[in-house]
Amino acid sequence: MPKSYKVLIVEDDKFILKAIRYKFEEAKFNVKTSQTAEGGLTLLEKWTPNAIILDILLPGIDGYAFLRTVRNHPKWSTIPVIVASNINEPPDIEPGENTGYKEYIVKSDLDLNSLVEKVKTLAR
Protein backbone atom coordinates (compact mmCIF):
# COMPACT_ATOMS: atom_id res chain seq x y z
CA MET A 1 0.00 0.00 0.00
CA PRO A 2 1.62 3.27 -1.08
CA LYS A 3 0.42 5.24 1.92
CA SER A 4 -1.30 4.63 5.20
CA TYR A 5 -5.03 5.24 4.77
CA LYS A 6 -6.97 6.63 7.66
CA VAL A 7 -10.27 5.06 8.66
CA LEU A 8 -12.74 6.05 11.36
CA ILE A 9 -14.89 3.23 12.75
CA VAL A 10 -18.06 4.19 14.61
CA GLU A 11 -19.43 1.00 16.16
CA ASP A 12 -21.01 0.51 19.56
CA ASP A 13 -20.42 -3.24 19.98
CA LYS A 14 -17.01 -3.52 21.61
CA PHE A 15 -16.27 -6.99 20.22
CA ILE A 16 -17.14 -6.15 16.63
CA LEU A 17 -15.17 -2.93 17.01
CA LYS A 18 -12.18 -4.83 18.37
CA ALA A 19 -12.25 -7.31 15.46
CA ILE A 20 -12.64 -4.65 12.76
CA ARG A 21 -9.93 -2.52 14.33
CA TYR A 22 -7.56 -5.49 14.47
CA LYS A 23 -8.20 -6.32 10.81
CA PHE A 24 -7.63 -2.77 9.58
CA GLU A 25 -4.52 -2.28 11.67
CA GLU A 26 -3.22 -5.55 10.30
CA ALA A 27 -3.82 -4.09 6.83
CA LYS A 28 -1.70 -1.08 7.89
CA PHE A 29 -4.54 1.40 8.18
CA ASN A 30 -4.33 4.31 10.56
CA VAL A 31 -7.44 3.56 12.65
CA LYS A 32 -9.44 5.64 15.07
CA THR A 33 -12.60 4.34 16.71
CA SER A 34 -15.59 5.54 18.64
CA GLN A 35 -18.48 3.68 20.24
CA THR A 36 -20.76 6.71 19.85
CA ALA A 37 -21.66 9.09 17.05
CA GLU A 38 -20.87 12.07 19.27
CA GLY A 39 -17.37 10.69 19.90
CA GLY A 40 -16.92 10.13 16.16
CA LEU A 41 -17.83 13.75 15.39
CA THR A 42 -15.39 14.95 18.06
CA LEU A 43 -12.61 12.93 16.41
CA LEU A 44 -13.47 14.41 13.03
CA GLU A 45 -12.90 17.91 14.37
CA LYS A 46 -9.17 17.22 14.55
CA TRP A 47 -8.61 14.36 12.17
CA THR A 48 -9.93 13.75 8.65
CA PRO A 49 -10.04 10.10 7.64
CA ASN A 50 -10.09 8.69 4.09
CA ALA A 51 -13.20 6.67 4.90
CA ILE A 52 -15.74 6.09 7.68
CA ILE A 53 -17.36 2.81 8.67
CA LEU A 54 -20.60 3.68 10.40
CA ASP A 55 -23.05 1.62 12.41
CA ILE A 56 -26.68 2.81 12.53
CA LEU A 57 -28.04 1.78 15.90
CA LEU A 58 -25.89 3.72 18.33
CA PRO A 59 -26.45 5.05 21.84
CA GLY A 60 -27.24 8.77 21.85
CA ILE A 61 -27.55 10.21 18.38
CA ASP A 62 -27.86 7.50 15.76
CA GLY A 63 -25.96 6.77 12.57
CA TYR A 64 -28.47 8.65 10.41
CA ALA A 65 -27.96 11.86 12.39
CA PHE A 66 -24.18 11.34 12.21
CA LEU A 67 -24.50 10.87 8.44
CA ARG A 68 -26.56 14.05 8.02
CA THR A 69 -24.03 16.04 10.04
CA VAL A 70 -21.10 14.74 8.00
CA ARG A 71 -22.99 15.26 4.75
CA ASN A 72 -23.72 18.91 5.55
CA HIS A 73 -20.27 19.76 6.85
CA PRO A 74 -18.11 21.65 4.33
CA LYS A 75 -14.95 19.77 5.26
CA TRP A 76 -16.35 16.28 5.76
CA SER A 77 -19.03 16.02 3.08
CA THR A 78 -16.70 14.26 0.61
CA ILE A 79 -15.51 11.55 3.01
CA PRO A 80 -16.84 8.20 1.77
CA VAL A 81 -19.01 6.47 4.35
CA ILE A 82 -19.82 2.77 4.45
CA VAL A 83 -22.94 2.14 6.47
CA ALA A 84 -22.39 -1.20 8.19
CA SER A 85 -25.34 -2.39 10.20
CA ASN A 86 -27.14 -5.58 11.07
CA ILE A 87 -30.53 -4.05 10.36
CA ASN A 88 -31.88 -5.68 7.24
CA GLU A 89 -33.47 -2.51 5.95
CA PRO A 90 -31.03 -0.08 4.38
CA PRO A 91 -31.63 3.66 4.83
CA ASP A 92 -34.44 5.12 2.73
CA ILE A 93 -31.91 6.91 0.59
CA GLU A 94 -29.95 5.21 -2.18
CA PRO A 95 -26.17 5.23 -1.83
CA GLY A 96 -24.44 7.58 -4.21
CA GLU A 97 -22.27 10.63 -4.69
CA ASN A 98 -24.77 13.08 -3.25
CA THR A 99 -26.45 11.10 -0.54
CA GLY A 100 -23.76 11.03 2.08
CA TYR A 101 -22.82 7.40 1.98
CA LYS A 102 -21.35 5.07 -0.60
CA GLU A 103 -22.52 1.65 0.34
CA TYR A 104 -24.80 -0.19 2.72
CA ILE A 105 -23.66 -3.55 4.03
CA VAL A 106 -25.14 -6.04 6.44
CA LYS A 107 -22.21 -6.81 8.74
CA SER A 108 -23.10 -10.41 9.37
CA ASP A 109 -23.20 -11.09 5.61
CA LEU A 110 -19.72 -9.74 4.95
CA ASP A 111 -16.28 -11.10 5.81
CA LEU A 112 -13.58 -8.81 7.16
CA ASN A 113 -11.29 -9.22 4.16
CA SER A 114 -14.04 -7.96 1.85
CA LEU A 115 -14.68 -5.02 4.17
CA VAL A 116 -11.00 -4.07 4.07
CA GLU A 117 -10.99 -4.32 0.27
CA LYS A 118 -14.10 -2.14 -0.03
CA VAL A 119 -12.60 0.55 2.19
CA LYS A 120 -9.31 0.44 0.27
CA THR A 121 -11.19 1.00 -2.98
CA LEU A 122 -13.15 3.92 -1.57
CA ALA A 123 -10.16 5.49 0.16
CA ARG A 124 -8.13 5.67 -3.04
Add this chain to the structure above:
Amino acid sequence: MILSLNHAKILQKERLTTAARIAATEHIQIIEGARQLLVSLSTSPFILYPDENCSLYLQQVLNKYQRYNNIALANLHGDAICNAAALPEQKIVNVSDRYFFKEVIKTNEFTVGEYSLSKTTKQPVISLGYPVHDYQGRLIGIIYSSLDLDWLKNLVSSLSLGDNSVLLITDKNGKILASNQNSFQAGSLLSDKGIVLNLKSDSGLIEPQDTKNYFFAYNQIGGSSSNPFAFVGLPKATVYQKPNEDFAKSLLFSGLIALLSLTGGWYIGNSLITKLVMAVQKVDQLRQDFVSLVSHQLRTPLTAIKYFCEILLSESSGKLNKKQKEFITDTLTSASRLSQLVGTLLDIGRLEEGKMLLNFKEVSVEKLLENSMKDIAPFIKKEGLKLSRVKKRGVPSNIFVDEKLMIQAVSNLLSNAVKYSDPKSLIEIILSKSNNGILFEIKNRGIVILPEDKSHIFSKFYRSTMARKKADEGSGLGLYLTKLIIESHGGKIWFESDKNSTSFFFTLEIK
Protein backbone atom coordinates in the same frame (compact mmCIF):
# COMPACT_ATOMS: atom_id res chain seq x y z
CA MET B 1 -92.72 -16.81 -11.50
CA ILE B 2 -95.37 -14.55 -10.03
CA LEU B 3 -94.93 -13.51 -6.41
CA SER B 4 -96.62 -11.11 -4.05
CA LEU B 5 -94.74 -8.03 -2.90
CA ASN B 6 -94.45 -9.39 0.66
CA HIS B 7 -93.24 -12.73 -0.57
CA ALA B 8 -90.73 -10.94 -2.76
CA LYS B 9 -89.41 -8.99 0.24
CA ILE B 10 -88.90 -12.18 2.19
CA LEU B 11 -86.96 -13.60 -0.70
CA GLN B 12 -84.63 -10.63 -0.61
CA LYS B 13 -83.09 -11.48 2.74
CA GLU B 14 -80.53 -13.77 1.24
CA ARG B 15 -79.64 -11.30 -1.46
CA LEU B 16 -79.50 -8.51 1.08
CA THR B 17 -76.84 -10.33 3.08
CA THR B 18 -74.69 -10.47 -0.02
CA ALA B 19 -75.42 -6.86 -0.89
CA ALA B 20 -74.54 -5.73 2.62
CA ARG B 21 -71.29 -7.66 2.44
CA ILE B 22 -70.40 -6.00 -0.85
CA ALA B 23 -71.31 -2.65 0.60
CA ALA B 24 -69.26 -3.25 3.72
CA THR B 25 -66.23 -4.11 1.63
CA GLU B 26 -66.68 -1.01 -0.44
CA HIS B 27 -66.98 1.35 2.50
CA ILE B 28 -63.92 -0.14 4.18
CA GLN B 29 -62.00 0.48 0.99
CA ILE B 30 -63.26 4.03 0.70
CA ILE B 31 -62.49 4.91 4.31
CA GLU B 32 -59.17 3.12 4.28
CA GLY B 33 -58.27 4.61 0.89
CA ALA B 34 -58.90 8.11 2.21
CA ARG B 35 -56.92 7.42 5.37
CA GLN B 36 -53.97 6.06 3.42
CA LEU B 37 -53.92 9.08 1.15
CA LEU B 38 -53.89 11.44 4.15
CA VAL B 39 -51.24 9.38 5.96
CA SER B 40 -49.10 9.47 2.85
CA LEU B 41 -49.59 13.22 2.40
CA SER B 42 -48.78 13.87 6.07
CA THR B 43 -45.18 12.75 5.47
CA SER B 44 -44.67 14.70 2.25
CA PRO B 45 -42.06 17.48 2.46
CA PHE B 46 -44.62 19.82 0.80
CA ILE B 47 -46.87 19.31 3.82
CA LEU B 48 -44.17 19.14 6.49
CA TYR B 49 -42.53 22.34 5.19
CA PRO B 50 -45.39 24.17 3.48
CA ASP B 51 -44.42 27.02 1.18
CA GLU B 52 -45.99 28.75 -1.82
CA ASN B 53 -45.89 25.46 -3.80
CA CYS B 54 -47.93 23.55 -1.24
CA SER B 55 -51.37 24.42 -2.69
CA LEU B 56 -50.14 23.62 -6.18
CA TYR B 57 -48.94 20.25 -4.95
CA LEU B 58 -52.33 19.53 -3.37
CA GLN B 59 -54.04 20.59 -6.60
CA GLN B 60 -51.98 18.00 -8.45
CA VAL B 61 -52.93 15.36 -5.91
CA LEU B 62 -56.58 16.37 -6.20
CA ASN B 63 -56.43 16.05 -10.00
CA LYS B 64 -55.13 12.54 -9.55
CA TYR B 65 -57.74 11.50 -6.99
CA GLN B 66 -60.93 12.90 -8.39
CA ARG B 67 -63.08 11.18 -5.82
CA TYR B 68 -62.09 13.97 -3.44
CA ASN B 69 -63.81 17.29 -3.47
CA ASN B 70 -60.90 19.05 -1.83
CA ILE B 71 -57.64 18.44 0.02
CA ALA B 72 -56.11 21.01 2.34
CA LEU B 73 -53.67 21.53 5.18
CA ALA B 74 -54.75 23.48 8.26
CA ASN B 75 -52.41 24.85 10.88
CA LEU B 76 -53.20 24.38 14.56
CA HIS B 77 -55.39 27.52 14.49
CA GLY B 78 -57.54 25.91 11.80
CA ASP B 79 -56.35 28.20 8.98
CA ALA B 80 -56.16 26.26 5.70
CA ILE B 81 -52.66 27.39 4.81
CA CYS B 82 -52.52 25.11 1.76
CA ASN B 83 -55.69 24.46 -0.13
CA ALA B 84 -56.10 22.61 -3.40
CA ALA B 85 -59.34 24.46 -4.05
CA ALA B 86 -57.96 27.89 -3.17
CA LEU B 87 -57.98 30.61 -5.76
CA PRO B 88 -55.07 33.09 -5.71
CA GLU B 89 -57.12 35.96 -4.24
CA GLN B 90 -59.27 33.79 -2.00
CA LYS B 91 -59.53 34.38 1.72
CA ILE B 92 -57.99 31.70 3.89
CA VAL B 93 -60.66 29.26 5.08
CA ASN B 94 -60.76 28.49 8.80
CA VAL B 95 -61.92 25.05 9.88
CA SER B 96 -61.31 25.32 13.63
CA ASP B 97 -65.05 24.98 14.32
CA ARG B 98 -65.39 21.81 12.28
CA TYR B 99 -65.95 18.49 14.01
CA PHE B 100 -63.12 16.66 12.24
CA PHE B 101 -60.63 19.40 13.18
CA LYS B 102 -61.57 19.37 16.86
CA GLU B 103 -61.53 15.59 16.97
CA VAL B 104 -58.08 15.30 15.39
CA ILE B 105 -56.72 17.91 17.80
CA LYS B 106 -58.30 15.99 20.68
CA THR B 107 -57.49 12.40 19.67
CA ASN B 108 -54.44 12.84 17.45
CA GLU B 109 -56.01 10.23 15.17
CA PHE B 110 -57.66 9.89 11.80
CA THR B 111 -61.21 11.18 12.03
CA VAL B 112 -64.25 10.92 9.78
CA GLY B 113 -66.14 14.13 10.19
CA GLU B 114 -69.65 15.38 9.67
CA TYR B 115 -71.74 15.67 6.54
CA SER B 116 -72.02 19.16 5.19
CA LEU B 117 -72.77 20.97 1.99
CA SER B 118 -69.76 21.94 -0.07
CA LYS B 119 -69.48 25.73 -0.33
CA THR B 120 -68.31 25.44 -3.92
CA THR B 121 -70.37 22.61 -5.41
CA LYS B 122 -73.33 22.75 -2.97
CA GLN B 123 -73.16 18.98 -2.91
CA PRO B 124 -73.11 16.98 0.33
CA VAL B 125 -69.59 16.15 1.37
CA ILE B 126 -67.92 14.50 4.29
CA SER B 127 -64.60 15.63 5.72
CA LEU B 128 -61.79 13.41 6.91
CA GLY B 129 -58.82 14.64 8.91
CA TYR B 130 -55.40 13.28 9.85
CA PRO B 131 -52.71 14.73 12.12
CA VAL B 132 -49.42 15.96 10.67
CA HIS B 133 -46.38 15.51 12.90
CA ASP B 134 -42.89 16.85 12.50
CA TYR B 135 -39.85 14.62 12.83
CA GLN B 136 -39.88 15.09 16.59
CA GLY B 137 -43.43 13.78 16.71
CA ARG B 138 -45.00 17.17 17.48
CA LEU B 139 -48.43 17.91 16.05
CA ILE B 140 -47.95 20.73 13.54
CA GLY B 141 -51.13 20.65 11.48
CA ILE B 142 -54.06 18.71 10.12
CA ILE B 143 -54.34 17.43 6.61
CA TYR B 144 -57.93 16.98 5.58
CA SER B 145 -59.98 16.05 2.59
CA SER B 146 -63.59 16.35 1.59
CA LEU B 147 -65.18 13.45 -0.14
CA ASP B 148 -68.30 14.06 -2.15
CA LEU B 149 -71.13 11.61 -2.56
CA ASP B 150 -70.53 10.94 -6.22
CA TRP B 151 -69.49 7.44 -5.34
CA LEU B 152 -72.98 6.89 -3.97
CA LYS B 153 -74.43 8.24 -7.17
CA ASN B 154 -72.19 5.87 -9.05
CA LEU B 155 -73.47 3.02 -6.95
CA VAL B 156 -77.04 4.14 -7.61
CA SER B 157 -76.11 4.09 -11.26
CA SER B 158 -74.41 0.71 -11.13
CA LEU B 159 -77.42 -0.83 -9.43
CA SER B 160 -79.70 0.66 -12.07
CA LEU B 161 -81.73 2.48 -9.46
CA GLY B 162 -82.21 5.42 -11.74
CA ASP B 163 -81.04 9.00 -11.57
CA ASN B 164 -84.14 10.07 -9.69
CA SER B 165 -83.37 7.93 -6.64
CA VAL B 166 -82.75 9.93 -3.48
CA LEU B 167 -80.07 9.64 -0.85
CA LEU B 168 -80.65 11.65 2.29
CA ILE B 169 -78.88 12.03 5.58
CA THR B 170 -81.19 13.32 8.29
CA ASP B 171 -81.00 13.94 12.00
CA LYS B 172 -83.24 12.02 14.38
CA ASN B 173 -86.04 14.55 13.85
CA GLY B 174 -86.00 14.09 10.10
CA LYS B 175 -84.18 17.33 9.33
CA ILE B 176 -82.24 16.87 6.10
CA LEU B 177 -78.50 17.28 6.62
CA ALA B 178 -77.41 16.20 3.17
CA SER B 179 -79.08 15.20 -0.04
CA ASN B 180 -78.19 14.23 -3.55
CA GLN B 181 -81.35 15.73 -5.05
CA ASN B 182 -82.28 19.40 -5.27
CA SER B 183 -85.89 18.57 -4.48
CA PHE B 184 -84.82 17.54 -0.95
CA GLN B 185 -82.88 20.55 0.23
CA ALA B 186 -80.60 20.45 3.23
CA GLY B 187 -82.21 22.19 6.19
CA SER B 188 -85.76 21.22 5.28
CA LEU B 189 -87.81 18.62 7.13
CA LEU B 190 -88.95 15.31 5.73
CA SER B 191 -92.29 15.93 7.39
CA ASP B 192 -92.65 19.03 5.18
CA LYS B 193 -92.71 16.60 2.30
CA GLY B 194 -95.54 14.73 3.94
CA ILE B 195 -93.32 11.82 4.79
CA VAL B 196 -94.50 10.37 8.06
CA LEU B 197 -91.65 9.30 10.24
CA ASN B 198 -91.83 6.50 12.70
CA LEU B 199 -88.21 6.14 13.64
CA LYS B 200 -88.60 3.88 16.64
CA SER B 201 -86.42 1.19 15.21
CA ASP B 202 -83.01 1.71 13.72
CA SER B 203 -84.04 0.54 10.26
CA GLY B 204 -87.14 0.02 8.24
CA LEU B 205 -89.23 0.84 5.24
CA ILE B 206 -91.66 3.68 4.62
CA GLU B 207 -94.33 2.78 2.14
CA PRO B 208 -95.41 5.61 -0.14
CA GLN B 209 -98.50 7.51 0.95
CA ASP B 210 -101.20 8.05 -1.59
CA THR B 211 -100.13 11.54 -2.27
CA LYS B 212 -96.43 11.03 -2.13
CA ASN B 213 -94.12 9.66 -4.67
CA TYR B 214 -91.25 7.95 -2.89
CA PHE B 215 -90.65 4.55 -1.40
CA PHE B 216 -88.01 4.96 1.36
CA ALA B 217 -85.76 2.63 3.27
CA TYR B 218 -83.89 4.02 6.22
CA ASN B 219 -81.15 2.97 8.57
CA GLN B 220 -79.65 4.67 11.58
CA ILE B 221 -75.99 5.37 11.16
CA GLY B 222 -73.79 3.82 13.80
CA GLY B 223 -76.54 2.54 16.09
CA SER B 224 -76.54 5.34 18.68
CA SER B 225 -79.84 7.06 19.40
CA SER B 226 -78.34 10.47 18.72
CA ASN B 227 -76.82 9.50 15.38
CA PRO B 228 -78.29 10.56 12.06
CA PHE B 229 -80.28 8.42 9.67
CA ALA B 230 -79.59 7.49 6.10
CA PHE B 231 -82.55 7.36 3.74
CA VAL B 232 -82.65 5.97 0.28
CA GLY B 233 -85.75 6.67 -1.74
CA LEU B 234 -87.03 5.42 -5.02
CA PRO B 235 -89.91 6.88 -6.99
CA LYS B 236 -93.09 4.98 -6.42
CA ALA B 237 -93.55 4.59 -10.13
CA THR B 238 -90.24 2.78 -10.40
CA VAL B 239 -91.01 0.37 -7.61
CA TYR B 240 -94.53 -0.45 -8.67
CA GLN B 241 -94.08 -0.20 -12.38
CA LYS B 242 -94.13 -3.95 -12.83
CA PRO B 243 -95.14 -5.30 -9.46
CA ASN B 244 -94.77 -8.93 -10.34
CA GLU B 245 -91.32 -8.72 -11.83
CA ASP B 246 -89.72 -9.57 -8.60
CA PHE B 247 -86.29 -10.05 -9.97
CA ALA B 248 -86.21 -6.39 -10.91
CA LYS B 249 -87.62 -5.49 -7.54
CA SER B 250 -85.05 -7.58 -5.76
CA LEU B 251 -82.32 -5.61 -7.41
CA LEU B 252 -83.94 -2.38 -6.36
CA PHE B 253 -84.45 -3.51 -2.81
CA SER B 254 -80.95 -4.94 -2.54
CA GLY B 255 -79.70 -1.66 -3.88
CA LEU B 256 -81.51 0.25 -1.18
CA ILE B 257 -80.04 -1.82 1.58
CA ALA B 258 -76.61 -1.77 0.00
CA LEU B 259 -76.73 2.01 -0.04
CA LEU B 260 -77.92 2.15 3.52
CA SER B 261 -75.17 -0.16 4.65
CA LEU B 262 -72.72 1.93 2.78
CA THR B 263 -73.77 5.19 4.30
CA GLY B 264 -74.01 3.56 7.71
CA GLY B 265 -70.49 2.44 7.18
CA TRP B 266 -69.24 5.99 7.18
CA TYR B 267 -69.88 6.38 10.85
CA ILE B 268 -69.36 2.81 11.85
CA GLY B 269 -66.13 2.99 9.90
CA ASN B 270 -65.02 5.92 11.96
CA SER B 271 -65.86 4.56 15.35
CA LEU B 272 -65.14 0.90 14.82
CA ILE B 273 -63.48 -0.27 11.65
CA THR B 274 -60.98 2.53 11.28
CA LYS B 275 -59.96 2.31 14.90
CA LEU B 276 -59.76 -1.45 14.58
CA VAL B 277 -57.59 -1.20 11.49
CA MET B 278 -55.35 1.30 13.24
CA ALA B 279 -55.10 -0.86 16.34
CA VAL B 280 -54.17 -3.88 14.25
CA GLN B 281 -51.60 -1.81 12.40
CA LYS B 282 -50.09 -0.65 15.68
CA VAL B 283 -49.80 -4.23 16.90
CA ASP B 284 -48.31 -5.26 13.56
CA GLN B 285 -45.81 -2.44 13.77
CA LEU B 286 -44.83 -3.40 17.31
CA ARG B 287 -44.41 -7.01 16.27
CA GLN B 288 -42.41 -5.99 13.20
CA ASP B 289 -40.21 -3.73 15.30
CA PHE B 290 -39.73 -6.59 17.74
CA VAL B 291 -38.71 -9.02 14.99
CA SER B 292 -36.29 -6.47 13.52
CA LEU B 293 -34.80 -5.74 16.92
CA VAL B 294 -34.42 -9.40 17.85
CA SER B 295 -32.87 -10.06 14.47
CA HIS B 296 -30.37 -7.24 15.03
CA GLN B 297 -29.60 -8.33 18.57
CA LEU B 298 -28.97 -11.92 17.46
CA ARG B 299 -26.76 -10.88 14.60
CA THR B 300 -24.50 -8.61 16.61
CA PRO B 301 -22.80 -11.33 18.72
CA LEU B 302 -22.86 -13.66 15.71
CA THR B 303 -20.96 -11.08 13.70
CA ALA B 304 -18.32 -10.83 16.41
CA ILE B 305 -17.99 -14.65 16.48
CA LYS B 306 -17.62 -14.70 12.69
CA TYR B 307 -15.04 -11.93 12.65
CA PHE B 308 -12.88 -13.48 15.37
CA CYS B 309 -13.03 -16.87 13.63
CA GLU B 310 -11.84 -15.19 10.43
CA ILE B 311 -9.01 -13.49 12.27
CA LEU B 312 -7.94 -16.74 13.93
CA LEU B 313 -8.09 -18.61 10.62
CA SER B 314 -5.94 -15.96 8.95
CA GLU B 315 -3.29 -16.96 11.54
CA SER B 316 -2.21 -13.34 11.95
CA SER B 317 -2.54 -13.81 15.69
CA GLY B 318 -0.65 -17.08 15.78
CA LYS B 319 -0.26 -20.34 13.93
CA LEU B 320 -3.00 -22.98 14.31
CA ASN B 321 -2.62 -26.69 14.18
CA LYS B 322 -4.81 -28.79 11.87
CA LYS B 323 -7.46 -29.65 14.44
CA GLN B 324 -7.70 -26.06 15.70
CA LYS B 325 -8.23 -24.86 12.13
CA GLU B 326 -10.91 -27.49 11.57
CA PHE B 327 -12.77 -26.58 14.76
CA ILE B 328 -12.67 -22.85 14.09
CA THR B 329 -13.84 -23.46 10.52
CA ASP B 330 -16.76 -25.44 11.92
CA THR B 331 -17.55 -22.61 14.34
CA LEU B 332 -17.48 -20.12 11.46
CA THR B 333 -19.74 -22.31 9.32
CA SER B 334 -22.23 -22.68 12.16
CA ALA B 335 -22.20 -18.95 12.93
CA SER B 336 -22.79 -18.18 9.23
CA ARG B 337 -25.66 -20.67 9.08
CA LEU B 338 -27.26 -19.19 12.16
CA SER B 339 -26.87 -15.71 10.73
CA GLN B 340 -28.54 -16.82 7.49
CA LEU B 341 -31.30 -18.49 9.45
CA VAL B 342 -32.01 -15.27 11.32
CA GLY B 343 -32.23 -13.48 7.96
CA THR B 344 -34.51 -16.18 6.54
CA LEU B 345 -36.84 -16.03 9.53
CA LEU B 346 -36.98 -12.26 9.24
CA ASP B 347 -37.81 -12.48 5.51
CA ILE B 348 -40.45 -15.14 6.17
CA GLY B 349 -42.03 -13.02 8.88
CA ARG B 350 -42.23 -10.03 6.58
CA LEU B 351 -43.54 -11.97 3.60
CA GLU B 352 -46.13 -13.77 5.72
CA GLU B 353 -47.36 -10.47 7.05
CA GLY B 354 -47.26 -8.90 3.60
CA LYS B 355 -45.00 -6.24 5.11
CA MET B 356 -42.01 -6.69 2.89
CA LEU B 357 -41.64 -3.87 0.43
CA LEU B 358 -40.62 -5.53 -2.82
CA ASN B 359 -38.09 -3.65 -4.85
CA PHE B 360 -39.37 -4.49 -8.33
CA LYS B 361 -37.09 -3.70 -11.22
CA GLU B 362 -36.43 -4.98 -14.71
CA VAL B 363 -33.88 -7.77 -14.55
CA SER B 364 -32.30 -9.86 -17.28
CA VAL B 365 -33.43 -13.47 -16.95
CA GLU B 366 -29.96 -14.68 -17.93
CA LYS B 367 -28.33 -12.50 -15.27
CA LEU B 368 -30.84 -13.69 -12.71
CA LEU B 369 -29.87 -17.31 -13.39
CA GLU B 370 -26.15 -16.51 -13.40
CA ASN B 371 -26.38 -14.83 -10.01
CA SER B 372 -28.53 -17.66 -8.64
CA MET B 373 -25.90 -20.22 -9.64
CA LYS B 374 -22.94 -18.50 -7.98
CA ASP B 375 -23.28 -20.27 -4.64
CA ILE B 376 -23.79 -23.75 -6.12
CA ALA B 377 -20.96 -23.66 -8.69
CA PRO B 378 -18.34 -25.18 -6.33
CA PHE B 379 -20.71 -28.03 -5.37
CA ILE B 380 -21.56 -28.81 -9.01
CA LYS B 381 -17.86 -29.15 -9.67
CA LYS B 382 -17.25 -31.21 -6.56
CA GLU B 383 -20.03 -33.72 -7.39
CA GLY B 384 -19.15 -33.87 -11.09
CA LEU B 385 -22.66 -32.72 -12.01
CA LYS B 386 -23.61 -31.38 -15.40
CA LEU B 387 -25.78 -28.31 -15.72
CA SER B 388 -27.73 -27.48 -18.84
CA ARG B 389 -29.77 -24.39 -19.57
CA VAL B 390 -32.48 -24.38 -22.22
CA LYS B 391 -34.34 -21.24 -23.18
CA LYS B 392 -37.23 -22.03 -25.46
CA ARG B 393 -38.51 -19.81 -28.21
CA GLY B 394 -40.48 -16.72 -27.18
CA VAL B 395 -39.20 -16.49 -23.61
CA PRO B 396 -38.87 -12.80 -22.67
CA SER B 397 -35.33 -11.58 -22.00
CA ASN B 398 -36.26 -9.41 -19.04
CA ILE B 399 -38.63 -9.72 -16.15
CA PHE B 400 -39.81 -7.41 -13.35
CA VAL B 401 -38.86 -8.89 -10.00
CA ASP B 402 -37.28 -8.08 -6.67
CA GLU B 403 -33.85 -9.23 -7.77
CA LYS B 404 -32.43 -10.08 -4.37
CA LEU B 405 -35.44 -12.14 -3.33
CA MET B 406 -35.78 -13.89 -6.68
CA ILE B 407 -32.10 -14.87 -6.67
CA GLN B 408 -32.72 -16.34 -3.23
CA ALA B 409 -35.71 -18.34 -4.50
CA VAL B 410 -33.97 -19.72 -7.60
CA SER B 411 -30.81 -20.34 -5.61
CA ASN B 412 -32.80 -22.37 -3.05
CA LEU B 413 -34.27 -24.57 -5.80
CA LEU B 414 -30.88 -25.05 -7.48
CA SER B 415 -29.23 -25.79 -4.17
CA ASN B 416 -31.83 -28.51 -3.48
CA ALA B 417 -31.33 -29.91 -6.98
CA VAL B 418 -27.60 -30.17 -6.32
CA LYS B 419 -28.05 -31.61 -2.85
CA TYR B 420 -30.40 -34.38 -3.98
CA SER B 421 -28.78 -35.30 -7.33
CA ASP B 422 -26.91 -38.49 -8.04
CA PRO B 423 -23.18 -37.84 -8.59
CA LYS B 424 -22.31 -36.98 -12.20
CA SER B 425 -26.00 -36.63 -13.14
CA LEU B 426 -27.62 -33.84 -15.13
CA ILE B 427 -29.43 -30.81 -13.72
CA GLU B 428 -31.59 -28.97 -16.23
CA ILE B 429 -32.90 -25.45 -16.14
CA ILE B 430 -35.64 -25.09 -18.74
CA LEU B 431 -37.34 -21.79 -19.50
CA SER B 432 -40.56 -21.77 -21.50
CA LYS B 433 -43.06 -19.11 -22.41
CA SER B 434 -46.19 -19.33 -20.26
CA ASN B 435 -49.51 -17.53 -20.83
CA ASN B 436 -48.44 -14.23 -19.35
CA GLY B 437 -44.79 -14.73 -18.61
CA ILE B 438 -42.15 -17.37 -18.01
CA LEU B 439 -42.36 -20.95 -16.79
CA PHE B 440 -39.18 -22.02 -14.99
CA GLU B 441 -38.37 -25.70 -14.54
CA ILE B 442 -35.45 -27.02 -12.48
CA LYS B 443 -35.06 -30.75 -12.99
CA ASN B 444 -32.67 -33.16 -11.28
CA ARG B 445 -32.10 -36.90 -11.14
CA GLY B 446 -31.44 -38.65 -7.87
CA ILE B 447 -33.30 -38.70 -4.61
CA VAL B 448 -37.00 -38.36 -5.27
CA ILE B 449 -39.83 -36.99 -3.18
CA LEU B 450 -41.75 -39.84 -1.56
CA PRO B 451 -45.57 -39.92 -1.83
CA GLU B 452 -46.00 -39.38 1.92
CA ASP B 453 -43.94 -36.18 1.72
CA LYS B 454 -45.66 -34.66 -1.29
CA SER B 455 -48.37 -32.75 0.52
CA HIS B 456 -45.95 -31.28 3.08
CA ILE B 457 -43.02 -30.31 0.91
CA PHE B 458 -43.75 -26.56 1.04
CA SER B 459 -44.64 -26.55 4.74
CA LYS B 460 -42.68 -24.49 7.21
CA PHE B 461 -39.92 -26.46 9.00
CA TYR B 462 -40.83 -29.64 7.10
CA ARG B 463 -37.94 -31.84 6.06
CA SER B 464 -38.75 -34.80 3.85
CA THR B 465 -37.78 -38.33 4.80
CA MET B 466 -35.11 -38.49 2.12
CA ALA B 467 -33.80 -35.01 2.90
CA ARG B 468 -33.25 -36.04 6.52
CA LYS B 469 -31.36 -39.13 5.39
CA LYS B 470 -29.27 -37.37 2.76
CA ALA B 471 -28.23 -34.20 4.54
CA ASP B 472 -28.20 -33.44 8.22
CA GLU B 473 -28.12 -29.71 7.57
CA GLY B 474 -31.17 -27.75 6.57
CA SER B 475 -33.83 -25.87 8.46
CA GLY B 476 -36.90 -26.94 6.51
CA LEU B 477 -37.47 -23.31 5.61
CA GLY B 478 -35.96 -23.11 2.12
CA LEU B 479 -38.93 -24.31 0.07
CA TYR B 480 -41.37 -22.49 2.33
CA LEU B 481 -39.51 -19.21 1.80
CA THR B 482 -39.21 -19.93 -1.93
CA LYS B 483 -42.96 -20.41 -2.17
CA LEU B 484 -43.58 -17.16 -0.29
CA ILE B 485 -41.22 -15.30 -2.60
CA ILE B 486 -42.78 -16.70 -5.79
CA GLU B 487 -46.30 -16.02 -4.54
CA SER B 488 -45.38 -12.50 -3.43
CA HIS B 489 -44.53 -11.92 -7.10
CA GLY B 490 -47.94 -13.23 -8.19
CA GLY B 491 -46.46 -16.52 -9.40
CA LYS B 492 -47.22 -20.18 -8.69
CA ILE B 493 -44.88 -22.97 -7.65
CA TRP B 494 -45.34 -26.75 -7.77
CA PHE B 495 -43.36 -29.92 -8.37
CA GLU B 496 -43.53 -33.29 -10.10
CA SER B 497 -41.52 -36.23 -8.88
CA ASP B 498 -41.35 -39.80 -10.15
CA LYS B 499 -38.88 -42.61 -9.65
CA ASN B 500 -36.40 -41.07 -12.10
CA SER B 501 -36.45 -37.35 -11.58
CA THR B 502 -37.89 -34.38 -9.74
CA SER B 503 -38.88 -31.09 -11.35
CA PHE B 504 -39.78 -27.90 -9.55
CA PHE B 505 -41.81 -25.47 -11.64
CA PHE B 506 -42.69 -21.87 -11.06
CA THR B 507 -44.26 -19.14 -13.11
CA LEU B 508 -43.59 -15.43 -13.14
CA GLU B 509 -45.76 -12.98 -14.97
CA ILE B 510 -44.33 -10.21 -17.09
CA LYS B 511 -45.58 -7.00 -15.50
